[in-house]
Amino acid sequence: MQELKYNEAELVAMLKQRTQSAFNYLYDNYSASLYTVILSILQDKELANDTLQEVFIKIWRQIEQYNPDKGRLFTWMVNISRNASIDILRSKDYHSQKQNRELTENVYNVAGTVNIETDKIGLRKLISNLKDDQKILIELAYFQGYTQDEISKLLNMPLGTVKTRLRSALIQLRGLLKR
Amino acid sequence: MDIKSYIESGIIESYVLGLTTTAETAEVEAMANEHSEIKQAILDFEILLENQANTDLIQPDASVKTNLNKILFTPNLSEKNITSSLFNKVNTAAVHHINLSRYIAAAAIILLVISTCLNFYFYSGYKNSKQQFEALLSQQSTLQANNASYKQSLQMMEDSSMKHIEMKGTPGREQNLATVLWDKNSKDVYLYINNMQQTPAGKQYQLWAIVNGKPVDAGMINDCVGLCKMKKINHAEAFAITLEKEGGSPTPTMDEMYVMGKI
Numbered sequence A: 001m002q003e004l005k006y007n008e009a010e011l012v013a014m015l016k017q018r019t020q021s022a023f024n025y026l027y028d029n030y031s032a033s034l035y036t037v038i039l040s041i042l043q044d045k046e047l048a049n050d051t052l053q054e055v056f057i058k059i060w061r062q063i064e065q066y067n068p069d070k071g072r073l074f075t076w077m078v079n080i081s082r083n084a085s086i087d088i089l090r091s092k093d094y095h096s097q098k099q100n101r102e103l104t105e106n107v108y109n110v111a112g113t114v115n116i117e118t119d120k121i122g123l124r125k126l127i128s129n130l131k132d133d134q135k136i137l138i139e140l141a142y143f144q145g146y147t148q149d150e151i152s153k154l155l156n157m158p159l160g161t162v163k164t165r166l167r168s169a170l171i172q173l174r175g176l177l178k179r
Numbered sequence B: 001m002d003i004k005s006y007i008e009s010g011i012i013e014s015y016v017l018g019l020t021t022t023a024e025t026a027e028v029e030a031m032a033n034e035h036s037e038i039k040q041a042i043l044d045f046e047i048l049l050e051n052q053a054n055t056d057l058i059q060p061d062a063s064v065k066t067n068l069n070k071i072l073f074t075p076n077l078s079e080k081n082i083t084s085s086l087f088n089k090v091n092t093a094a095v096h097h098i099n100l101s102r103y104i105a106a107a108a109i110i111l112l113v114i115s116t117c118l119n120f121y122f123y124s125g126y127k128n129s130k131q132q133f134e135a136l137l138s139q140q141s142t143l144q145a146n147n148a149s150y151k152q153s154l155q156m157m158e159d160s161s162m163k164h165i166e167m168k169g170t171p172g173r174e175q176n177l178a179t180v181l182w183d184k185n186s187k188d189v190y191l192y193i194n195n196m197q198q199t200p201a202g203k204q205y206q207l208w209a210i211v212n213g214k215p216v217d218a219g220m221i222n223d224c225v226g227l228c229k230m231k232k233i234n235h236a237e238a239f240a241i242t243l244e245k246e247g248g249s250p251t252p253t254m255d256e257m258y259v260m261g262k263i
Helices: A008-016 A020-042 A045-065 A073-090 A092-108 A122-127 A132-143 A148-155 A159-178 B003-007 B011-016 B022-034 B036-053 B062-073 B079-158
Strands: B162-169 B177-183 B189-195 B203-211 B214-220 B227-229 B238-245 B257-262
Touching: A008 A020, A008 A045, A008 A073, A020 A045, A020 A073, A020 A122, A020 B036, A020 B062, A045 A073, A045 B062, A073 B036, A122 A132, A122 A159, A122 B036, A132 A148, A132 A159, A148 A159, A159 B011, A159 B036, B003 B036, B011 B022, B011 B036, B022 B036, B079 B162, B079 B189, B079 B227, B162 B238, B177 B257, B189 B203
Parallel strands: none
Antiparallel strands: B162 B177, B162 B257, B177 B189, B189 B227, B203 B214, B203 B238, B238 B257
C-alpha cells in the first residue's frame, strides 16, 4: 500500500474544511483505486471517466454524511463508486452506447486501445480463481448489482441457497485476499 | 450468539462489499457496536480490500481532475452545471451553439425593427416632398398662366388703339380705382382692377356703360388675372362699377356705385 501523508481521520477533517488543496489531495491519492473499481464494473474507459467525475462530486458534497463508526472512508467511497457504476449499468443510455461502441470496436479493433482486459484488474482478477458457480454469484451480486432475491429468480435457485453460496464465495474471496 | 461463527458466516464480507439488505446492514452495525471483535473483523476485511484495490492501478483521464476543479471551485457555477457535468462536452457545445443562434436572431430582429422604422421615416419624408413638389408644380403653372395673362394685359395696355378710361372712387370710396380699356376698332371692353374693396359675401361688382345717359350692362366682374374681358360696347359716354347681388342686376343700384370714369 502506498504511503499516505494523512490518515483517514485527518483527511476527513481537511475535507470538511472544503479547501481545494484537500480535494486535490483526496483526488491524487484515491482517484486511481476508485477508477479501477468503476472500470471493473463498467468495463468501458470513457464511461468510467465520466462516472469517476460524478463520484468525486458526490463524495465532495456528501462528506458530512460519512460516519467513521460504520466503516472506513475508503470503503464508503468504494460503495459510492460501485453504486454510481451500477446506476450507469442499469440506465438505458448504457445499453445504447454499448451497442454503438461494440460496433465501433469491431471496425477499429486493430488499435486495441478501447478493449481493456478487465479480468486482470481489481476484484475480477481474484474472482477468476473461484469456481464457476461462485463466480457467477459474485458477478451478479457485486458487479451487476442484483439483489439476492433477483438472483434467486434469475438462476431459478432457492433464496436460501443463493445466500449460503454467496457467503461461502465471499469467504473464499477473503482467503484469496489474504494471500 | 456465537461471535466467532457470526464473523465466519460471510456476513461481514457481504456488509463491507455492500451486498447486505437494509435489515442485515442494521443488524451488522448493531453487532459491531456491541462486539469489538466484529468491529475489528470489519476493519480487517476493509483493509484487505483496500490493499488489493491499490494494486494494478489504472489511472483515469487527466481531464477528470481538471473538470472537477473547474466544477467544484469555479465561483458562480450553478447547480445545474454541476449535475450536467457528466455530459459536459456535449452540453457546452450545444449551449454555445444555442447562445450564438440566439444572438444572431436578436441582432436580426433589432435590424428588422430599425429597418422598418427607417422605411416609415423615409416614406413619410418622400410623401412630404412629393406633396411639396406637386404644390410647387401647380403654383408654378398658376404663376406661368398669370404671367401669360399679365404679359397679354401689358401688351394690350401699351396698344395705341386701346382707350384708357380711368374710373375713380366716388365720394366716400376714394381708395377704389379701376381702369377700362376699350378697343377703338373692335369695341372690345377690358377691365383692369387697380384697387377695389373686397366684395362682401353674396355680392359682386358689375360694370356699366353709360350710353345716351342710360346705364347698359357691360358684364359681371369675376376674379380674373390681369385684364378681364367684358361685354362689347359700341358706344358709351362713361363707365361705372356698382356693387350688386351675385349674378348682377338689370339696372344699377346708384348709391352702391364705387367708381366712375368719363370718356
